[in-house]
Amino acid sequence: MKQLNISDYPQQDLKERIVNFFMKFGTLLALGLIIVFFSLTNDQFLTYGNITDILRSISIVTLVAIGVTFSMIVGGFDLSVGSTVSLATVASGALLVWHSQELLVVLIVPLVLGALIGLINAFIVVKIRIPDLIGTLAVMYIINGVHLTYTKGYSIYGNMPMPDGSGTAPGIFIPAFQFIGQGRLFNIPFPVILMVVIVALVHLFLNYTRAGRLFYMTGGNKEAARLSGVPVNRYRTYAYVISGVFAALAGIVLAARIGTGQVSAGDPLLMDGVAAALIGYSVFGAGKPNVIGTFVGAIIIGILLNGLTMMNVPYYAQDIIKGGILVGALALTYFRKKE
Amino acid sequence: MKQLNISDYPQQDLKERIVNFFMKFGTLLALGLIIVFFSLTNDQFLTYGNITDILRSISIVTLVAIGVTFSMIVGGFDLSVGSTVSLATVASGALLVWHSQELLVVLIVPLVLGALIGLINAFIVVKIRIPDLIGTLAVMYIINGVHLTYTKGYSIYGNMPMPDGSGTAPGIFIPAFQFIGQGRLFNIPFPVILMVVIVALVHLFLNYTRAGRLFYMTGGNKEAARLSGVPVNRYRTYAYVISGVFAALAGIVLAARIGTGQVSAGDPLLMDGVAAALIGYSVFGAGKPNVIGTFVGAIIIGILLNGLTMMNVPYYAQDIIKGGILVGALALTYFRKKE
Amino acid sequence: ACTNQQPSSQEEEPEETSEETAAEETAEAAEETSPEQTSQGSDAEIPAAVDQPLKIAAIMEFSTGTFASQYVSGLEAQVKKFGGEVQIYNANNDLSQMANHLQTAINQGVDGILIDHGRAEALNQGVEEALEKGIPVVTFDNDITADGVTAISQDDYSLAWGTLKQLAQDIDGEGNIVYVWAGGFTPLERRNVIYEAFLEHYPNIEEVARFGSVSNNTALDSQNQMEAVLKKYPEEGSIDAVFAPYDEFAKGVTRAIQQAGRDEIKVYGIDLSDEDLQIMQAENSPWVTTAATDPAEVAGVQVRFLYQKIAGEETPSIYALDPSVVNVSDLPDEPVTMADVGQHIEGWGSPNAARSPWMDALEAKNAQ
Amino acid sequence: MSLLQVQQLTKSFGPVDVLKQVDFSVEPGEVHALLGVNGAGKSTLVKILSGDYEKDDGSIQINGEEVHFTSPSEAQAKGIAIVVQEVDTGLIPNLPVVENLTLDLTVGGKNSRPISWKKRRHIARERLAKVNTHIPLNQLIEDCTLSQKQMILLARAVASEAKIIIFDEPTAPLSDHETKQLFQVIEELKTQGIGMIYISHRMQEISQIAERMTVMRDGKAVAVYETGKVSSEEVIQTMLGKQLHKADYHHRKISGETMFEIEHLSVPETGKQVSLTVGAGEIVGVAGLVGAGKSETANAIFGVTNAKGKWFVNGHSVSIKSPRHAVNAGLSFIPEERRKSGVLIDSSVQENLSLPALKSFSPAGWINRKKEHQSALEQIEELGIVTSSPKALLKHLSGGNQQKVSIGKWLNHDSNVFIFDEPTKGIDIGAKNDVFRLITHLADQGKGILYFTSEFDELLQIADRILVMADGEITDEMQNQEATEARLMTAAAGGNAVETVEYQRLSAARP
Numbered sequence A, B: 001m002k003q004l005n006i007s008d009y010p011q012q013d014l015k016e017r018i019v020n021f022f023m024k025f026g027t028l029l030a031l032g033l034i035i036v037f038f039s040l041t042n043d044q045f046l047t048y049g050n051i052t053d054i055l056r057s058i059s060i061v062t063l064v065a066i067g068v069t070f071s072m073i074v075g076g077f078d079l080s081v082g083s084t085v086s087l088a089t090v091a092s093g094a095l096l097v098w099h100s101q102e103l104l105v106v107l108i109v110p111l112v113l114g115a116l117i118g119l120i121n122a123f124i125v126v127k128i129r130i131p132d133l134i135g136t137l138a139v140m141y142i143i144n145g146v147h148l149t150y151t152k153g154y155s156i157y158g159n160m161p162m163p164d165g166s167g168t169a170p171g172i173f174i175p176a177f178q179f180i181g182q183g184r185l186f187n188i189p190f191p192v193i194l195m196v197v198i199v200a201l202v203h204l205f206l207n208y209t210r211a212g213r214l215f216y217m218t219g220g221n222k223e224a225a226r227l228s229g230v231p232v233n234r235y236r237t238y239a240y241v242i243s244g245v246f247a248a249l250a251g252i253v254l255a256a257r258i259g260t261g262q263v264s265a266g267d268p269l270l271m272d273g274v275a276a277a278l279i280g281y282s283v284f285g286a287g288k289p290n291v292i293g294t295f296v297g298a299i300i301i302g303i304l305l306n307g308l309t310m311m312n313v314p315y316y317a318q319d320i321i322k323g324g325i326l327v328g329a330l331a332l333t334y335f336r337k338k339e
Numbered sequence C: 001a002c003t004n005q006q007p008s009s010q011e012e013e014p015e016e017t018s019e020e021t022a023a024e025e026t027a028e029a030a031e032e033t034s035p036e037q038t039s040q041g042s043d044a045e046i047p048a049a050v051d052q053p054l055k056i057a058a059i060m061e062f063s064t065g066t067f068a069s070q071y072v073s074g075l076e077a078q079v080k081k082f083g084g085e086v087q088i089y090n091a092n093n094d095l096s097q098m099a100n101h102l103q104t105a106i107n108q109g110v111d112g113i114l115i116d117h118g119r120a121e122a123l124n125q126g127v128e129e130a131l132e133k134g135i136p137v138v139t140f141d142n143d144i145t146a147d148g149v150t151a152i153s154q155d156d157y158s159l160a161w162g163t164l165k166q167l168a169q170d171i172d173g174e175g176n177i178v179y180v181w182a183g184g185f186t187p188l189e190r191r192n193v194i195y196e197a198f199l200e201h202y203p204n205i206e207e208v209a210r211f212g213s214v215s216n217n218t219a220l221d222s223q224n225q226m227e228a229v230l231k232k233y234p235e236e237g238s239i240d241a242v243f244a245p246y247d248e249f250a251k252g253v254t255r256a257i258q259q260a261g262r263d264e265i266k267v268y269g270i271d272l273s274d275e276d277l278q279i280m281q282a283e284n285s286p287w288v289t290t291a292a293t294d295p296a297e298v299a300g301v302q303v304r305f306l307y308q309k310i311a312g313e314e315t316p317s318i319y320a321l322d323p324s325v326v327n328v329s330d331l332p333d334e335p336v337t338m339a340d341v342g343q344h345i346e347g348w349g350s351p352n353a354a355r356s357p358w359m360d361a362l363e364a365k366n367a368q
Numbered sequence D: 001m002s003l004l005q006v007q008q009l010t011k012s013f014g015p016v017d018v019l020k021q022v023d024f025s026v027e028p029g030e031v032h033a034l035l036g037v038n039g040a041g042k043s044t045l046v047k048i049l050s051g052d053y054e055k056d057d058g059s060i061q062i063n064g065e066e067v068h069f070t071s072p073s074e075a076q077a078k079g080i081a082i083v084v085q086e087v088d089t090g091l092i093p094n095l096p097v098v099e100n101l102t103l104d105l106t107v108g109g110k111n112s113r114p115i116s117w118k119k120r121r122h123i124a125r126e127r128l129a130k131v132n133t134h135i136p137l138n139q140l141i142e143d144c145t146l147s148q149k150q151m152i153l154l155a156r157a158v159a160s161e162a163k164i165i166i167f168d169e170p171t172a173p174l175s176d177h178e179t180k181q182l183f184q185v186i187e188e189l190k191t192q193g194i195g196m197i198y199i200s201h202r203m204q205e206i207s208q209i210a211e212r213m214t215v216m217r218d219g220k221a222v223a224v225y226e227t228g229k230v231s232s233e234e235v236i237q238t239m240l241g242k243q244l245h246k247a248d249y250h251h252r253k254i255s256g257e258t259m260f261e262i263e264h265l266s267v268p269e270t271g272k273q274v275s276l277t278v279g280a281g282e283i284v285g286v287a288g289l290v291g292a293g294k295s296e297t298a299n300a301i302f303g304v305t306n307a308k309g310k311w312f313v314n315g316h317s318v319s320i321k322s323p324r325h326a327v328n329a330g331l332s333f334i335p336e337e338r339r340k341s342g343v344l345i346d347s348s349v350q351e352n353l354s355l356p357a358l359k360s361f362s363p364a365g366w367i368n369r370k371k372e373h374q375s376a377l378e379q380i381e382e383l384g385i386v387t388s389s390p391k392a393l394l395k396h397l398s399g400g401n402q403q404k405v406s407i408g409k410w411l412n413h414d415s416n417v418f419i420f421d422e423p424t425k426g427i428d429i430g431a432k433n434d435v436f437r438l439i440t441h442l443a444d445q446g447k448g449i450l451y452f453t454s455e456f457d458e459l460l461q462i463a464d465r466i467l468v469m470a471d472g473e474i475t476d477e478m479q480n481q482e483a484t485e486a487r488l489m490t491a492a493a494g495g496n497a498v499e500t501v502e503y504q505r506l507s508a509a510r511p
């Protein structure tokens, strides 16, 4: 066995070790400090009720962020997720209210739409080779237009008057559907259970299945992956489809949560989803997209919103803090990276 | 002169020539067809009044898009321009209304703020080396927060009640300032003159000066430019600063146009500015950011908006067309590009 | 084509109406003018200027929310009844776009312009140009004061005061309230003025929390933020009421309270739509009171004023619709829609405001 | 029956024929070496065998079975493994060593059971043990040294249970010690009946482990020899297609003035120090094997990397912290990776040519386009650049012409010292001669030339003085007349070279 070459692994001095520590645990440390701070300033912060509320409030963003994580893992980017959420929200609303469909249909159609949007994105990015950011931006425009055109700009709610004036819509948001967004199992909000299960499943999928690792390989070095026999374009396509499906799922949960097919409801989720996924890079010094990191990122954003609202900080000042946290997390990831 | 090497430049067959023609002139052709179509369907479309109106309506977007073009030329991206526009709009409003400042101050302070934001972006992207998209996204958050916090979420208009309840604001939007957005010189709207002059100047600057050339060289191949003695990081910094200044200028024109320091007014400009700059890639088959192309891109977007509105197409359906045009223009640029 | 005599007729009118400062009086006056016009007008003979398919432009600052949707339906319905065609120009919250749209409409040579929200500074220039070209303008909830423009409003001040008065009565002038608000929107800023005055007027009412943001997902944001506030004040009775002066706020807040089971907290909102009615009428709904005007009716009045202008009739320069305070307790148990709120709430809607006698004939003619 | 039988294999890239009817075979338990100058087509041949490229024509048989690969996985399925020349195309930089070592299990594995990382680590450790190496399994590839990466690729190939393993210059980045380990592994594989293709430029190694060798020249397999039955000189002559004459070198008169000098330049990547001098009008060649650290040294001299040391131009001390400083100090640099750092391929010929001296075309900041165009035309004429016009985009030029532009752009600039790093890489023989003519011309004008290359014959052809670099340090120095291929080779291989005093001093100073 060869001896370790000392000069290859120089003794880290204290400073370097501190820097390394912060790169690895800085984000979690920040999260911890935030939690400590909020629980000191407010004794209601660490109650069971508040914790489940925070988790419930981030469940939708987390789903979107997981989709974004997938597209980032294969080295892409999907800006169309926000509009896909909107489309799915409106689609499930329309199916329930305008067409009185049953639960299964209401769940499947939006998911299929999400997958379809993913395929369109993949076609544009993988096949036509338009850079991901720009291609998915264009798709975002188009989907926004489509869903607004479909509803003529109206939001959809139970027994609404039909936009074309043909009387009252026949359907309502049925309780079985609303359960997805508002129900509780064992006193835990259903969307929280959904989120945690999905985070766990995706984590297992990405780390313990062959397919999961192939996503990472595709993103890590497309050429090397191709030479190792990975069908990289297929996996890139999968990633966009998965991104679309997760956005659609988020849209369904959103519709169930607000009980309305609200137009453009998904728009604000894009930025938060992207932010969560990016903050995730820095968790455990992963330096790459990962679902646990994404989850932590979503939690940080959710906790900030909750805690700052409790402290009566106006929403716009919260943006400053959100941006600052983002820069901090990113600096941890990128500053020490050479080249 | 040496002879042409025939095998390097094989005789193009007809199909290839057609494809090349479309790559070069496809966008302009599309613009032409759009104009013909609208003028046939609406006899008010090609009136002097409508044409100047279209130009005036795109003047603000064009200024933003020129800034975006600069960041793209050096191979970067600036997502913070929209929020910079908002900040500049609010800043000039506040200076006029809350502080009754004179014209010069009202012009200079927002521009300085824009330059400052550019420096922050450059610091984050060039120095800390956070990827441009993400870094400027974070800055976008922060600036949004800052400008909203400053106004406490209020829009600023002449003699408004002060947000802190201390009576009525002393100042108004003075006519000299409003002239920037609403005035006319020789029966041409002032912002149109401003826009055309700036497009011309920037075009000359980028194509005929050393500095302009070095911007392109920096973006063309950072490493090669650096090895040729170009201070690439300095030019990247300049580009972000210029981007910030143009966004601030757009904010000033916007404030003068609407006579209000409207919070978040710049947000919608980001997407349109980016879209205009990207469409510009395909104009004359340039394949790279260029200010004439950007101008054409802004004109296409403006004409579409104007013409479609005249045809009573709802605004959301216009998004579909905008997205479609974007994909088309991009496909022209990228589809034939091999790896 | 049809408006050349109009400016002269308008010039006399404003002086008369502007003396009647109180909004309510104006409203009455306007209502009363209708029968008068019957006698002076031409026994339901349709004026030539309006007896043709007119092109009307509606310039809107935004169209999100159910209020806007129902307002648009109201516009379309009324214009259609008159045989015209209305084109909606939606600026999507972008004031400069709104100014552009106004210009586009003028270039189009429309017969009349309706403006919904927006700010005078941005639109004055366009409005003046329209008036110069003889295109009549009627605004809604906007601060344009140009001569010849009829400005209707749903009177944000009375809206806010109406619902706040109810709030104060219900909690007996004493207690902790939560305020949902965001700046940047004229109606909200106006309502805020009344709110500040309200706090001064009732020193024993204390604002314990304030939040709010207007996004594309206002209701959900409000819901999440209200949840945080509820968690901060977990004891029953620590919050007595929420003032949510925009129905998207009220929806989110209501949902948060319902899901937290904190039914003791009551919500006082502004605006009303079919969806809002459903939420308010739900069992044990915390949303007990709202102050509102009927958006469709606002639209109807606005259109009718415009047609009167086109027909060359005199119209007031300002007209404020009477808001009504809708208490759930005043509504019956069965679900009510916007169409029949009037049966239960006194003064809801004023279907005859700004109605000229020929309008019935015109509507009848176009119904065929 | 041969394990692998290649017949009449043909491949072209566009108009360029890279492989011309190549015949080639490998027996079980045999190491078959592939030799040839740069660009002879060795890598292309093995890339076809490993499924990276598709063949145009000809036949490939494995154990007599005709195969046609359209993707790397097909080749893998037929039992062919490759250790690629460019290690970075075989590894995923942001994933840990363990995962890269067991990549085949991820890609090719059939079972759908969850991955057990414990098992994977175990396998990875075993695989590394097989090649006698130890690398921390959780380390990311991007943090690995080049030799570690090479060993990982080796370990993976050995573990693949392939019938045929291809090594494309495996020892280039390896130390002597690691090379020995590799050879042990290869011997072991031989006993298992595995056939191996071994590409290397090091004659010594080949005679040590190969049974047979095929010499390639200009896309053709020109000869097959059995090792031991042929002299190195004969092989080299076959490789080059001509006798290697030093006669090509014309002794030039050099004034003896020192033009450029560096002292104790610490090169960050290699961790070594370098000192050298270049006289006015002198061409100083720096010879070294691939991976010797030449590019790193050249970059450090030009201020590309943040190196510390002393620079003297014309006897004046200058401080060089960035390429900009170097340019201002009168240095010019033609980097090895032309497309990456030498030229702007999306810009026009004219823009490339005027870049370093742009100031002289734009006295007041305003570019005199006429002058720029005129100067470009002159340059094109003088350098013999084949282009449709100065406005043509550089990417439409052939490699040799791109290289001429990469050199030509410095000619406008008032430079005293030219640093070339593998200037003939990827260019054909004609262009190569043009480049040599140019370099000699510059030297004749009294410029100092520093020429880094791993093509020793080139130095024999044009360098006045030759320094040899091994492992980041200068290990030998000779005048052109004293130089022989053998001496260069031994010094470059680092092993039993005549170590200079400087070298010993520095080694002693190292911790």
Ligand SMILES: Nc1ncnc2c1ncn2[C@@H]1O[C@H](COP(=O)(O)OP(=O)(O)OP(=O)(O)O)[C@@H](O)[C@H]1O
Pocket: D013, D016, D018, D036, D037, D038, D039, D040, D041, D042, D043, D044, D045, D085, D426
């Ligand atoms: N993808 C490609 N496209 C065009 N030409 C190519 C391509 N790959 C290789 N070539 C050309 O084919 C020729 C042979 O290249 P190859 O890499 O096989 O040489 P080699 O013998 O491996 O040389 P070296 O010793 O430098 O590795 C070279 O002239 C090269 O420029």
Ligand SMILES: Nc1ncnc2c1ncn2[C@@H]1O[C@H](COP(=O)(O)OP(=O)(O)OP(=O)(O)O)[C@@H](O)[C@H]1O
Pocket: D144, D145, D146, D147, D173, D269, D270, D288, D289, D290, D291, D292, D293, D294, D295, D296, D336, D422, D453, D454, D471
């Ligand atoms: N990607 C890398 N990671 C780690 N070390 C590297 C890497 N690339 C090069 N090195 C180190 O730098 C030294 C020099 O490498 P390089 O191949 O650039 O040398 P060179 O002499 O210029 O060879 P070439 O003939 O390929 O130009 C090697 O010994 C290697 O240890």
Ligand SMILES: [Mg+2]
Pocket: D042, D043, D044, D085, D168
């Ligand atoms: Mg090779």
Ligand SMILES: [Mg+2]
Pocket: D294, D295, D296, D336, D421, D422
């Ligand atoms: Mg090198």
